[in-house]
Amino acid sequence: MKLGASSRFAGLLVVLAVTWVQGCKGGSAQQDRPALADAPSASAPQEKPGAQGADPPRWGVLMPDVGRRFELIGRAAKARRWDFAELQLEQMEKVFKQLHRAKNPGRAKDVNVPSMAEAFSNTHPPELRAALMAADEPAFAAAFRRTSETCNSCHKMAGYPFIEIPSEPGATVPRLDP
Ligand code: HEC
Known part of the structure; x- marks a missing residue:
């Protein structure tokens, strides 16, 4: 009797914890998204249910x-x-x-x-x-x-002809001299 009540309570806690964590992740993914458009996002897998792995490399x-x-x-x-x-x-x-x-x-x-x-x-x-x-x-x-x-x-x-890579070892990359 005592055991049943406490395990039911534990089960409820787990449900609450999971709901809370998912809520937080959803919220932070939405808030972080615009500002961190170029950064690898740890919350990426939560954004699209079913999406596997992180964002494609940039x-x-x-x-x-x-x-x-x-x-x-x-x-x-x-x-x-x-x-x-x-x-x-x-x-x-x-x-x-x-x-x-x-x-x-x-x-x-x-x-x-x-x-x-x-x-x-x-x-x-x-x-x-x-x-x-x-x-x-x-x-x-x-x-x-x-x-x-x-x-x-x-x-x-790729549409970036102005990014020039020098052909001589030792030169600065990319080429920036006038
Ligand atoms: C398969 C295509 C590809 C190859 C090969 C490639 N690049 Fe790039 N590179 C890109 C693209 C696309 C960008 C533009 C990305 C950006 O900067 O937004 C870029 C940008 C750069 C930039 C500017 C980055 C910045 O944003 O400051 C540097 C520096 C650069 N490349 C160096 C190199 C060097 C050195 C090599 C060869 C060893 C090389 N790339 C080969 C596609 C390529």
């Missing part, structure tokens, strides 16, 4: 990281800091893999930009890595230049 959030890593790869290789360059390459590769799942940027015209990110992943990181592992400066310079050409052609096709 170009505007991840590309600054790609730019920084690519600049560091070039600077490190120029300083013959091959291991550090390889670490940056590995990180840049991980970011590109996330972008395979991104949406097509709104400015892109008649091109599938995420599939270009996949083509990038299959081509350039392996070539850069081989040159870094061999500590082969001329091979690295050539791989770096070819990579930058693909960076720039994607920026053009």
